[in-house]
Amino acid sequence: MMGTDHRINIEKLSDEICRSIFNHVAFQERSEDERERLTDIGDKIANKCKGLPLAAKVLGGLMQSKRTREEWDRVLSSELLPQGDFSGDMEFVGEQYLHVLAARSFFQDFETDEDEGMEFKMHDIVHDFAQYMTKNECLTVDVNTLGEATMETSIERVVHLSMMLSEDELFPKSIHKAKGLRQPLDPALETLRLRSCHCLICFKQLTCIRSLNLPWSSIKEIPYEVGKLIHLRHLNLAYCLELESLPETTCDLCNLQSLDVTFCRSLKELPRAIGKLIKLRHLGNDGSGVDFIPKGIERITCLRTLEVFTVCGGGGENESKAANLRELKDLNHIGGSLEIRNLGGGKEDASDAAEAQLKNKKRLLRLELYFNHNQDNGILIEALQPPSDLEYLTIDGYGGLELPNWMMTLTRLQGLKLFDCENLEVLPPLGRLPNLESPGIELVEGEKAPCWIFRYRKR
Template sequence: MQSKRTREEWERVLSSELWGPDEVDRDQVERGIFIPLLLSYYDLPSVVRRCFLYCAMFPNDFEMVKDELVKMWIAQGYLKETSGGDMELVGEQYFQVLAACSFFRDFETDKFEGKKFKMHDIVHDFAQYMTKNECLTVDVNNLGEATVETSIETVRHLSMMLSEESSFPVSIHKAKGLRSLLIDTRDPSLGAALPDLFKQLTSIRSLNLSRSSTEEIPNEIGKLIHLRHLNLASCMVLESLPETMCDLCNLQSLDVTRCRSLKQLPKAIGKLIKLRHLQIYGSGVAFIPKGIERITCLRTLDWFTVCGGGENESKAANLRELKNLNHIGGSLKIWNLQDASGAAEAQLKNKKRLLCLELNFYYNQENGIVIEALQPPSGLEYLTICWYRGLELPNWMMTLTSLQVLTLRYCENVEVLPPLGRLPNLESLELRSLKVRRLDAGFLGIEKDENGSINDGDIARVTAFPKLKKLEIWNLKEVEEGDGIERRSVGGEDATTTSISIMPQLRQSTIRNCPLLRELPDYVLAAPLQELHIRSCPNLRKRYEEEMGEDWQKISHIPNICFDDWVRKVECLSGKRTL
């Protein structure tokens, strides 16, 4: 009803014939409890209804992943390409419609898998009621083989929950028209059942074997010529993928994340020219095979390692193969960055959909040129730089005006930071193991004049770190002090007074293992902190320790304070303090 804006629309719902006793068999719909759901269901566009009903294939109380579900919708042909080819965007819109209508619930965000959710029991029962025998969930622990056989031939979308003790039901081979198959089992004998399964069920478009204990995918997978979505995530003992997988000319999505025993991808993966999503992060895959440049419709490539010599160099793709993959979006982690070969040709700045980038250099010493060549698009929101050995951070960093999270770790030669305070949307900043000695006006983005004093004219126009909420400083063993800059007003009697604002939204700060830091910067003390964590900073502890420290009163107003071995919290409602 939330989308109904006029009295006429509300009255139309009230007078719907679905409320009538003759339109619905109330015994089958549990005394009419499905009728309100029917009203909401028929109010959806027909294309969204189909996407909703597809969810009936999952077991009751099953935790679904939004991005995974959208890929499954695409595999079934439910989503049509827009002029820009963005079926994923269409799927996102359909998902939001269903969420707004309360067909989904219990939303959570997982660091690795993204948004997760469930369906209410009644909504799930309603979806299964509407799909009749098209969707089926089989729990072999509770249902016998006979139950499976009675309905399997008409099933199009099937989920199977198998215990380690149960044998694989061969009756599934009768489901010749099966389009989707999810098998949830830890039984290692599944591998022996897969060859015959793939020979019989050649109409499958979506196959999910995630978390199974199979050690290899058989060559027969090449017979699944209609397969578009293959999820092998978290198959911990999976060691190999057959070359026949590269014959799957319709494959759109391959997920081998967290397959730690998997050492390589099929070498002819470049033949999968319809592949839109390739997820590898957390697996044992050592390199991306050559030919990846041919997959120009690729939307997801979450991990890319630069092969620096060795036996795999002739088989591995280099950075220049990323040049024409301009549809890549979401998150990309580039590891083992070494020489500048191919870095500029990767053209990361042309990948406008890229939101999260991690550049990991490891132990390379000569990488100043490399990092400058890896300029990301200006719309980047998350940036992590690790093990960078250059003296200066890249010039392009200050062009990232949409950046929300910046993490700099183990950049142990960097002594001076750019004016990060001028990044207008930065919300979280982590500085770990740098050579920085001062977090001063340059860091804040506040200019000084030739005499070293703050230029009031510049101050009047600057808000340093306007949206920063979280600041973490770890292992800055040479940092001694901030610059003593604090909030102030400028202007005279004949001028409009303007206040400088530094970190006006800072809520949480962690300072750890900074042994030379003598005092907290004034701009941190003046910020509206709710949490302050200080560890392995002897000078700070001595200066700010409760009641004994000379500057305890400067932090005593902060509700939650944590030093090395004690925590002080302020109970705001009762006015009590607890140690």
């Protein structure tokens, strides 16, 4: 028996000290400009912590990755404590979970690359514990654990499968018993090189699959049976260098949320009925051979990621099948990075660009504009005004004489690159933008025109 005759009741922190803890974490390594712009919202968010120090620390950690004022407003308006809705944005919720886990040392060694990609590690002890807790749901199949007896003991209860097989192994027949299989994680790439029938096993038998990851596979086509996987949320085909086509039945995946064909260089077209994928949130097509985005993309209003949009004009063979810039009008959730290629000139293109309303894409942080050296580009670029919170801008092949008037509204711009803009006669007073350094001039290999590079001004 233990007891005490003297107890100390710990009071809550004052609002001032709570805000101090929140600000110390939330504004770590931020510029003075960001502090000034976000402090008023930050104080209101900190007040929601109700004097709890752990809440202030965790909430401050959450806000470290929030870049735009819109994101801070959303946290302020959400019922974050003790439990929140987060406006129904699953990416926002997922990111919040990630930062809470990071604050509790579940993840560590965070690194962010120049493309805003994030990498982090999990400690071995945490990883071993996670494996122990999920031993009845997750199964790893490799060369050493391929025996039928081993697999039959647990395969019927498996919901997540990782397959790492060599070229000599066949697709295990016992996989057919995994009726509850939802997510084949990193399946063996060599397995799918053998015969397409191995791929068909997934499409015909494992109809509960939610996520199918086939990166770096040498498959040349996806069977039309893919349309039967009606529960599929994520289809990862990144770096399938020999993939030549996607069947139209891909558009029957009514629950698909992400489609990744990054660096599928042999893939020239996306399915024409892509507009049917109204739940699609992420389309990764950077580095692919896809020449255009099909018409109907305007229907996918919940799209968060669209890496490359190529304009098809001038009466080309794909013009009748391709979406034009005006179809971006209602896709206001697009964020991260957007690259627009083959920008022409003239009033018609400028009209489409104006309809696109890029300035309403508040989540857009990086924009790359590739022109065709037309002197009429000046009309077009004015219509391509991005949101004022844009952080990185690249202009390539621009044929106009001067930069657009909206350039000086980009007060958060940290990086500006001007490639092969040989007709430019004068630059605006870019030194007035608070986060840009003085320009550096470099020669791009193989090009005669200089490349002007403006970098982030560190305070």
